Amino acid sequence: MMLGLLLARAGVDVLVLEKHADFLRDFRGDTIHPSTLEVMHELGMVDELLTLPHQEVGELRGKVGQEIVPLADFTHLPTHCKFIALMPQWDFLDFLARKAARYPSFHLWMRAEAVGLIEESGRVVGVEVQTPEGRREVRADLVVGADGRHSLVRQRAGLEVKELGAPMDVLWFRLSRRPDDPANLMGIFESGRIFVMINRDSYWQCGYVIAKGTADELRGRGIEAFRARVAEIVPFARDRVSELRGWEDVSLLTVRVDRLATWYRPGLLCIGDAAHAMSPVGGVGINLALQDAVAAANLLASPLREARVTVEDLARVQRRRELPTRVTQWFQVQVQNRVIAPVLGGGASSRLPLLLRLVRRFAILRRIPARLIGIGVRPEHVRSVAAPAALTGR
Numbered sequence: 001m002m003l004g005l006l007l008a009r010a011g012v013d014v015l016v017l018e019k020h021a022d023f024l025r026d027f028r029g030d031t032i033h034p035s036t037l038e039v040m041h042e043l044g045m046v047d048e049l050l051t052l053p054h055q056e057v058g059e060l061r062g063k064v065g066q067e068i069v070p071l072a073d074f075t076h077l078p079t080h081c082k083f084i085a086l087m088p089q090w091d092f093l094d095f096l097a098r099k100a101a102r103y104p105s106f107h108l109w110m111r112a113e114a115v116g117l118i119e120e121s122g123r124v125v126g127v128e129v130q131t132p133e134g135r136r137e138v139r140a141d142l143v144v145g146a147d148g149r150h151s152l153v154r155q156r157a158g159l160e161v162k163e164l165g166a167p168m169d170v171l172w173f174r175l176s177r178r179p180d181d182p183a184n185l186m187g188i189f190e191s192g193r194i195f196v197m198i199n200r201d202s203y204w205q206c207g208y209v210i211a212k213g214t215a216d217e218l219r220g221r222g223i224e225a226f227r228a229r230v231a232e233i234v235p236f237a238r239d240r241v242s243e244l245r246g247w248e249d250v251s252l253l254t255v256r257v258d259r260l261a262t263w264y265r266p267g268l269l270c271i272g273d274a275a276h277a278m279s280p281v282g283g284v285g286i287n288l289a290l291q292d293a294v295a296a297a298n299l300l301a302s303p304l305r306e307a308r309v310t311v312e313d314l315a316r317v318q319r320r321r322e323l324p325t326r327v328t329q330w331f332q333v334q335v336q337n338r339v340i341a342p343v344l345g346g347g348a349s350s351r352l353p354l355l356l357r358l359v360r361r362f363a364i365l366r367r368i369p370a371r372l373i374g375i376g377v378r379p380e381h382v383r384s385v386a387a388p389a390a391l392t393g394r
């Protein structure tokens, strides 16, 4: 959606395909980081975006054993917004879609699922799309696979995937929220369990991290045992676990971390999770995907406008974004292997790790994780366009 908006703003004819009828789903995280808010600022949209319901988190804290530990302090970042905005992703996507729709060359088809690639002489020249009206062909100078970690585009393009592995999956569900509940985003790390609660005002979006492949075993023990487990981890929500009526109220989110060896082929480019599926660790995947979109728009708007996109142009996008991807995934894999896997295995020491003790003691150290999470490696900036495409309506 962000790439569509930026390309349309630069005068490129663009069609975004979304297989669902809306963006209303729970599975993608709600974090809009300072780097993304900076992009919105550069587009002149941040003030309006922040009129939508959201919470601002200036400091991240986690509960490790019985201790509340400050982990990251965003209030010193060199960005306009010194906080993470927690906003349901569907609100953010709807907002971008509304803004993009002002450009006459922007088109969005909902309930339009890419089901295959059209190739001619070794070049991708379009996609086959399943719509409620039937199957259609869409031809394009460039097809961008931004279809997430189960990307059909990358699979059909036959791009080689390097798996980095993830030791966990996540059970995702809601519990209602009361005004006297704790307000902050909470991560609970205890021997044998990791639990995340995102404050969505009237309810908590809960993520219960489990060892990979153990969901069936948990389900086998029955929903009653699961409710009891949740009540034990978050005692203040004990009276609400009955809201989980059955396993249909609990979704399994499979976590994967991988990246493509090559992100492109003639006529095709993958970005975001389709190019590099991100772990939920650090909650940075959305922001990395967005930075890919900004870089791709910066590098490809002119060649696209002039209908002369080459493989070298596509390679430039990968060269620009590969370092941030590798560094971020390296950190995620370290946290997965050194923190999450031992905690899930029940083998973690009850003593706070040295790093966390240092971060707790010296406030200035909290700026380092804040920078890594909030801005990341190689932040991208929106280029001003020579002649912004005409706007229509709002």
Ligand SMILES: Cc1cc2nc3c(=O)[nH]c(=O)nc-3n(C[C@H](O)[C@H](O)[C@H](O)COP(=O)(O)OP(=O)(O)OC[C@H]3O[C@@H](n4cnc5c(N)ncnc54)[C@H](O)[C@@H]3O)c2cc1C
Binding pocket: 017, 018, 019, 020, 027, 028, 029, 030, 031, 112, 113, 114, 115, 146, 147, 148, 149, 151, 152, 153, 170, 253, 254, 255, 256, 271, 272, 273, 274, 277, 278, 279, 280, 282, 283, 284, 285, 286, 287, 289
């Ligand atoms: C459990 C879990 C929690 C996470 N929490 C966070 C978090 O808090 N913060 C964070 O930054 N990151 C988080 N992440 C990572 C984050 O979700 C991804 O990195 C991010 O969503 C990638 O964005 P994307 O646009 O590349 O793909 P997606 O967000 O997956 O978007 C892909 C879109 O393409 C559509 N689509 C898929 N296939 C097709 C098709 N064939 N045709 C048409 N449309 C299609 C999908 O419906 C979807 O709308 C989490 C990941 C997991 C697994």
